Amino acid sequence: MTRTVYVNGQYLPEGEAKVSVFDRGFLMADGVYEVVSVLDGRLMDFAGHMARLTRSLEALQITNPLADEQYLEAHRQLVERNAITDGMVYLQVTRGNPGDRDFAFPPADTVPTVVMFTQSKPGLADAPAAKTGWKIVSVEDLRWGRRDIKTVQLLYPSMAKMEAKARGVDDAWLVEDGKVTEGTSNNAYIVKDGVIVTRALSHEILHGITRAAVLRLAAEAQMRVEERSFTIAEAQQADEAFVTSASAFVMPVVEIDGEPVGEGRVGEVATRMREIYLEESRKTAI
Structure with missing residues (x-):
């Protein structure tokens, strides 16, 4: 089954997912991430991960582009679309694509990039x-x-x-x-x-x-x-x-x-x- 991923509000086959070569996550590692584990099709410690995401974004002065409810809906959509029972949802938010490369932060209205994908890990809680x-x-x-x-x-x-x-x-x-x-x-x-x-x-x-x-x-x-x-x-x-x-x-x-x-x-x-x-x-x- 082709994995479905999330890129900036769209659910796409992983082979069609693209991020600009000018994205600061790619050029400067200018972004943050979270990994939420999934057991029995449900999300673990979700509120804690969202709180830390907000803290990380604020520390780097990156505008949080989505509300927690939107992140939750996207996580649940990905779990359902990819039939994840046990595994993880990876979330990455970068400062976005300013259209060129520069050490200085881009204008404040630069739209952040949001990427999410799942990883299936059957038996995650039963690791030998x-x-x-x-x-x-x-x-x-x-x-x-x-x-x-x-x-x-x-x-x-x-x-x-x-x-x-x-x-x-x-x-x-x-x-x-x-x-x-x-x-x-x-x-x-x-x-x-x-x-x-x-x-x-x-x-x-x-x-x-x-x-x-x-x-x-x-x-x-x-x-x-x-x-x-x-x-x-x-x-x-x-x-x-x-x-x-x-x-x-x-x-x-x-x-x-x-x-x-x-x-x-x-x-x-x-x-x-x-x-x-x-x-x-x-x-x-x-």
């Missing part, structure tokens, strides 16, 4: 890796300073993922000034003596929507949470480790830089948090 855990390596964090804005400039995270792949593992944790910032496309956590530890929100990390939900659910489950930085050495000595993201949900980490975390197997806290998160998300999906 959730039973075995990820192995990761540490990589120096060389990204720009505003990682809290979910921009489309993903070259360095892609390079870090490829380094992890070349080293035979699943992902990388990025390290700055001796402390873990986050994963290449996820937030990072360790567990020690029953306490969940993750870096506090700032410009240095993405304000993860799944992160917010997991920390709220952990508090409701009477689990202790500390928002602070930690080192790779501390992570290697932890009882457990895991990451969170919109597509991985809660994913255990069992090895860091060749050293096992805890007993080198998936731990109870990560397993429980994944169960709680998926259960709650299925209840609240729209």
